Amino acid sequence: MTKRAGSCLRTAGFTSSNERTIALMRLWSSTRLTASDVGEDVEEIPAQSALVPADSVAGRSLVIVIAIMTFLAALAANVAILVADASVEWRGDIAREATVQVRPVAGRDLEADVRQAAEVMRQTPGVSEARVYAKSESEALLSPWLGQGLDLSELPTPRMIVLRLDPDNRADLDRLRMELERAVPNAVLDDHHVFIERLGDMAQAAVAIAALIFILILAAMAVAVASATRAAVATNREIVEVLHIVGAADSFIAREFQRRFMALGLRGALIGGGGAIAFFVLAQFIAERWRATGGGEQMEAMFGDFTIGWSGFIVVALLAGTVAVLTGYLSQFIVLRHLQRLG
Amino acid sequence: MLTFENVGLRYGVGAETLRDVNFQIAPRSFQFLTGPSGAGKTTLMRLIIMALRPTRGLINIFGKDTAALSNEEIAETRRSIGVVFQDFRLLDHLTLYENVALPLRVLGREESSYRAEVVELLRWVGLGERAHAFPTILSGGEKQRAAIARALISQPKLLLADEPTGNVDPTLARRILRLFIELHKSGTAVIIATHDLTLMDQYDEARRLVLADGRLHIFE
Numbered sequence: 041m042t043k044r045a046g047s048c049l050r051t052a053g054f055t056s057s058n059e060r061t062i063a064l065m066r067l068w069s070s071t072r073l074t075a076s077d078v079g080e081d082v083e084e085i086p087a088q089s090a091l092v093p094a095d096s097v098a099g100r101s102l103v104i105v106i107a108i109m110t111f112l113a114a115l116a117a118n119v120a121i122l123v124a125d126a127s128v129e130w131r132g133d134i135a136r137e138a139t140v141q142v143r144p145v146a147g148r149d150l151e152a153d154v155r156q157a158a159e160v161m162r163q164t165p166g167v168s169e170a171r172v173y174a175k176s177e178s179e180a181l182l183s184p185w186l187g188q189g190l191d192l193s194e195l196p197t198p199r200m201i202v203l204r205l206d207p208d209n210r211a212d213l214d215r216l217r218m219e220l221e222r223a224v225p226n227a228v229l230d231d232h233h234v235f236i237e238r239l240g241d242m243a244q245a246a247v248a249i250a251a252l253i254f255i256l257i258l259a260a261m262a263v264a265v266a267s268a269t270r271a272a273v274a275t276n277r278e279i280v281e282v283l284h285i286v287g288a289a290d291s292f293i294a295r296e297f298q299r300r301f302m303a304l305g306l307r308g309a310l311i312g313g314g315g316a317i318a319f320f321v322l323a324q325f326i327a328e329r330w331r332a333t334g335g336g337e338q339m340e341a342m343f344g345d346f347t348i349g350w351s352g353f354i355v356v357a358l359l360a361g362t363v364a365v366l367t368g369y370l371s372q373f374i375v376l377r378h379l380q381r382l383g
Numbered sequence: 384m385l386t387f388e389n390v391g392l393r394y395g396v397g398a399e400t401l402r403d404v405n406f407q408i409a410p411r412s413f414q415f416l417t418g419p420s421g422a423g424k425t426t427l428m429r430l431i432i433m434a435l436r437p438t439r440g441l442i443n444i445f446g447k448d449t450a451a452l453s454n455e456e457i458a459e460t461r462r463s464i465g466v467v468f469q470d471f472r473l474l475d476h477l478t479l480y481e482n483v484a485l486p487l488r489v490l491g492r493e494e495s496s497y498r499a500e501v502v503e504l505l506r507w508v509g510l511g512e513r514a515h516a517f518p519t520i521l522s523g524g525e526k527q528r529a530a531i532a533r534a535l536i537s538q539p540k541l542l543l544a545d546e547p548t549g550n551v552d553p554t555l556a557r558r559i560l561r562l563f564i565e566l567h568k569s570g571t572a573v574i575i576a577t578h579d580l581t582l583m584d585q586y587d588e589a590r591r592l593v594l595a596d597g598r599l600h601i602f603e
Contacts, residue, residue, distance in 0.1 A: 088494055093476040282472050285432055286533070287462030288489035290454050380454060 091283065092276055092300045099304050102268045106308025107315065109261040110363050113254050114316030114356045118348050120250035121355065127243035130236050138213065138231040140170075140201040145226040154199045157224045161203055164219070166211025169204035261363065262370055269301060269371040273378055280379070290379040298372035305367025306360075313360035320348045384410045384541065384572055385431065387599075390440030392426060400426055402597040404440070408541070408574065413567040415583045416576040418594030424576040425469070427594065428543050431574070432466055433457050445540070462490065465534030465571075467544040471526040473518040479505060479529050480514040486537040501536060508532045523550035531559065535566070542566060545576045553581075560585055 140157050144150045154172055161170035173181075178199050179192040186192070205211055217229045273280065283293050324347050348355075385408035392401040400423050408414065416424050429435045430442060433449050442449040444460060452460065465486075473482045480501055481488075487497040505511050508528040518526055527550050534542060544563065548556035560575075560582055567573045574592075577583065583591065591602040 088488070089477055089481055091474075091477075091488075278472070279474055281434070282474060282485075283489060284458070285434065285461060285466055285472070286486040286489055287458050287537070289458040292458075292489055292491075 090300060091279065091296045092272065093279075094300070102264065102301075102304050103308040103311070105264045106261060106305055106363060106367065107312035109257050109264070110309045110312025110360060111315045111319075112312075113257045113261075113363075114313055114359050115319065116250045116254040116257065117355055117359060118316070118320060118352050120247045120254070121352060122348065123243045123246045123250070127240050127247075130239050130243070132207075136205055136207055138203045138205060138229060140203065140220065140227055140229050142199045142201070142224060142227045144196040144198065148226060150199060153224045153226060154201065157220060157227045158201050160220055160223050161201060161216075164211055164216050166206050166209045167203050167216075168206045171202045171204070173200040173202065175199065258363075258366075262366070265301065265305070265367050265370050266374055269297065269374045270378070272297065272300070272371075273375055290376055293379060294372045294376040297375040298368045301371035302364055302368025306364035308367075309360035309363040312363075313356045316356050317353060320352060324348075384408050384445060386441070386443040387430075388441040388443075390430065390437045390442060392423075392430065392435065393438045399438075399597055401430075401437075401594075401599075404599045406592060406599055406601055408572055410540070410572055411567065411570050412590065413564065413573045413586070413588065414575070414590040414592050415586075416574055416592045416594065417578055417580075417583065420578065422594040423597060424578075424594055425545055427599075428466075428545050428574075428576055431541075431543060432461060432464055462486065462537060463540045465537065465539035465542040467527075467530045467534045467542070467547045469546040469549055469576075471518070471530040473526055473529055473533075475518050478515050478517060479510055479521070482518065482529055483532045483536055485533060490537070497536075504532050504536055505529075524552070524555055527551050527555075527559070531562070539571060541572045541574070543574050543576070546578075547575060548577065548579060548582055556582060557585065 140161065142150065142154050142157055158170050158172050161167050175197065178197050179195075181200070182192065182197065213229065213231050220227050220229050280293055283296075387404050387406050390401060390404040391399050393399045404427070416427065418424055426435065430437060431444070433442075433444075433452070436450070445463060447456070447460065449457070449460075473479075474485070477485070483505060484494070484497060484501045487501070488494070502511070502514060505514050508531065510525060510528055510532070513521065513525065518529065521529070527547065531544075531547065534544070542563070547563075548559055551559065556579075563573050563575060564586060575582075575589075583589070593600045593602065
């Protein structure tokens with residue numbers, strides 16, 4: 041070995057323990073190939089490139105598809121959560137509230153009937169409050185349908201008594217209904233049971249539909265990732281072949297694809313998840329401004345106040361992470377299966 | 384080290400490309416594999432590296448029947464074989480450094496553990512200052528040297544070179560041959576596929592494996 045060769049080997053950190061490498065270097069030396077005079081600083085070697093090149097995967101299209109799918113999935117998941125939460129509130133209302141409607145009947149003193157009905161209610165165990173709506177308040181309840189500024193004093197407007205029920209000491213509503221009928225025949229107790237149950241059924245159906253949409257979106261995303269992976273394997277056929285020939289195991293190659301796709305999945309999921317969070321923040325802002333209207337009240341009754349809260353944000357973050365991980369592992373699985381079939 | 388017994392290979396439904404091929408490659412041996420273009424030299428090389436499966440016969444490499452190897456075992460076996468392709472097969476999106484380091488990278492070794500080794504090997508094939516270059520801007524000779532470096536970096540037991548001097552000038556061809564001879568003397572079995580008679584004449588001690596009409600003829 042020449043002096044210069046020995047110097048180069050020492051510079052590069054070869055020691056006597058690395059005899060095989062030194063022997064190999066000697067072979068190169070003996071061929072009298074010209075060694076480079078320009079010393080390549082070992083420390084200057086840049087970070088390793090990915091083995092699956094970024095431009096060989098339909099990256100941008102896949103990121104867009106994943107972003108859209110994640111956005112829709114986050115939307116479906118949060119709508120399901122909002123409706124489910126609202127449904128729980130409605131069911132809670134069954135235990136907490138009921139109303140008594142005292143209808144005006146010819147020959148009876150409506151005010152006396154209202155007082156009598158309220159008295160019956162107050163004496164019933166489990167009724168913590170019986171609030172009598174004044175005539176003007178009862179008339180105001182009609183304003184969304186009849187308009188404002190009308191004189192309703194000539195109309196036979198029913199009177200309302202709103203009951204606050206004690207959830208820990210439930211009133212026997214059937215018995216209460218009979219007692220009320222006996223004391224005030226023109227009064228009707230409405231515990232909202234049918235209405236709330238219908239809303240509950242509707243909420244369950246909405247949650248089920250949202251869950252189905254969520255699953256379908258994830259399935260569509262999986263199909264898109266699978267197609268993109270197959271296309272990437274076909275595009276990188278030569279790279280796969282070279283990797284095989286230098287001794288790469290199928291699992292190593294599949295992991296390289298997994299890394300590439302997981303990065304794409306994460307980018308798409310962050311964009312889609314971020315978009316979903318922005319959407320809910322915007323929806324909450326708009327809902328707050330719209331809340332005063334009749335439509336706003338109904339929407340709020342149905343979906344709550346559009347506030348997804350921390351749990352909603354956590355769901356979106358989990359969804360984005362899951363999408364990225366699933367994208368990576370799905371592509372790894374597909375590549376592995378493809379390579380094993382080739383083998 | 385390597386045994387072919389009655390190996391035949393047919394592509395599709397046509398005639399056999401290789402017929403009744405029988406030979407053995409001993410450790411620390413050197414052989415030229417030659418024959419006219421299209422005789423099946425590259426096909427034979429691909430059978431050795433298990434990129435193709437024979438339609439009949441037995442191939443035994445490093446004491447293992449290749450037909451019985453799993454994908455993982457094939458990968459492990461290939462790590463003991465260095466291959467220099469006629470068309471280099473360098474990955475264009477990787478630098479020369481990364482191309483040469485590839486066999487060590489697939490072993491799962493940390494980059495810092497082989498960095499000095501790869502840089503030194505690049506220097507000694509005269510490509511030290513081209514470590515950051517991409518293959519697309521290199522000459523044929525430079526690519527050839529990089530491909531050789533990649534084949535040698537993992538210190539293989541068996542080296543296969545398919546027309547390794549086909550893209551270089553005669554002077555460099557002699558140097559490359561000299562390198563292979565020295566490598567063989569250090570304990571590596573070498574098979575060089577070539578139809579360059581001048582190259583073969585430079586090393587009379589090598590066995591000649593001649594492929595013609597799908598059959599292999601051996602001249603010791």
